[in-house]
Amino acid sequence: MKIVIIGGHGTIGKTVVSHLKKDNEIVIASRSNADVTVDIANSKSIKSMFDKIGKLDAIICIAGEAKWDDFNNLTEEDYYIGLKSKLMGQVNLVRIGKDYLNQNGSITLSTGILADDPVVQTTSAAMVNGAIHSFVKAVALEIENGIRVNVVSSGMVEDAYEKYKDAFPGHNPIPMNKVINGYVRSVKGKGNGEIIRIYD
Template identity: 80%
Template sequence: MKILIIGGNGTIGNKVASHFDKEHEVLIAGRSSGNVTVDIANSTSIKKMFEKTGKVDAVICIAGEAKWANFSDLSEEDYYIGLKSKLMGQVNLVRIGQHYVNPKGSITLTSGILADDPVVKTTSAAMVNGGIHSFVQAAALEIENGVRVNVVSSGMVEDAYEKYKDYFPGHNPIPMNKVVKGYVRSVKGMGNGEVIRIYG
């Protein structure tokens, strides 16, 4: 398979890319590095990325940002960061990318546990993650050519524990191999419209 991984140089993306690279052709897309560059907050940039990669069998997105701050401090503009990047960025990846995915291929998005179990300072991120879940479930009903679309939603991963542990008191960090298996399930399984939760 030819697999495009957006965010393939990141904390999670690096492990996912390393796994698939053993048996498949993997292309890495990043904002400033990789086989191709892309800014997912810009639909023109997404189109240019796919024009360079050509047809692929699977797209995995492990990218997108959202503002973390106290609810009382979040401005309207702060919410737009997550809406434009992590939410609409991934929506546009599906909207545009469906035409570059081979029949019976797959598109896998990424959300996170905040959609179901938010913590303080994550109002914007939780909202965006929940929106991704709803989008995937609805888009799967209409996407054509047998293309499947799923989302992997993980808890705080082990490799990011030290950075985020103060935000997630009492949460169990998720082993990276379990997270990778979520993406494998989406790409190699037959599920469509699934929210693949890896929370424990």
Template identity: 70%
Template sequence: MKILVIGGNGTIGKKVSNYLMTKHEVIIGGRLSGDVKIDISKSESIENCFSQIGKLDAIVCIAGEAKWDAFKNLTEEDYYIGLKSKLMGQVNVVRIGSKYLNPKGSITLSTGILADYPVEKTTSAAMVNGAIHSFVKAVDLEIENEIRINVVSLGVVQDAYEKYKDYFPGHNPIPTDKVINSYIKSIEGKNRGQIIRYYD
């Protein structure tokens, strides 16, 4: 398969990309580095990226940001960071990218445990993650050309555990094999409209 991995040089993206490269043709997309440049917060950047690459068999998005801060500190503009980047960024990857997918292709988005189990300072991030889950279930009913769409929702991954462990007391870090397998389930499996959760 010919697969675009957006965010393929990130903490999770690099592990997923390295595995996929053993079996498939992988194109790395990133805001700052990669085979192609893509900023998912800008529709024109998404369109330019896909027009450069042409037809694909799968799209994987492991990108997007949201503001972490106490609810009392969050401004309207702070919420727009997550809405424009992680939420609408991934929505636009589906909206634009689906036109470049071969029939029966797949799209895999990314969220996280906050959609189901939020912690302090994650009001914005949790809201965005939950919205993506609802979007995936709804768009699966209408997306054309037998395209499959799923979202991977992970707990705190092993490589980022030290950075985030104070936010997630008592949570078990997600090992690399579970991280990779969650994306493989979406890309190479038959799932569609699913939230693929690995929280423990």
């Protein structure tokens, strides 16, 4: 399979790339130092990326930003960071990317546990994650050509535990092999419109 992984250099992305490249053709996309550059907050950049890559069997996005801060500090502009990047960035990957997928291709988006179990300072991030979950369930009812759309929603992964453990008190770090399997299930399985939760 020919698969583009947006965010393939990140904590989760590089692990997913390492696993999938064993028996697939992987194209890594990110804002810099990648096979192809893309800014998912910009729909023109997304279209340009797909034009350069050509036809694909699967799209995986493990990218997107959202502002973390106390609710009382968040401005309207702060919310737009998550809305433009993590939410509309992934919506546009589906909206534009479907035309570059081969029949029966798949699109896998990424969110996280904040959609269901938010912690402090995550009002914006939790809102965006929840919106993506609703989008995936709805778009799966209408997308054509046998294309499947799912989302992997993981808890705090073990490779990021030391950096984020204070923000997630009492949360169990998720083993990376479990996270990888979430993406494998979405790409290789037959599920459509699924929220693949990997929380504990």
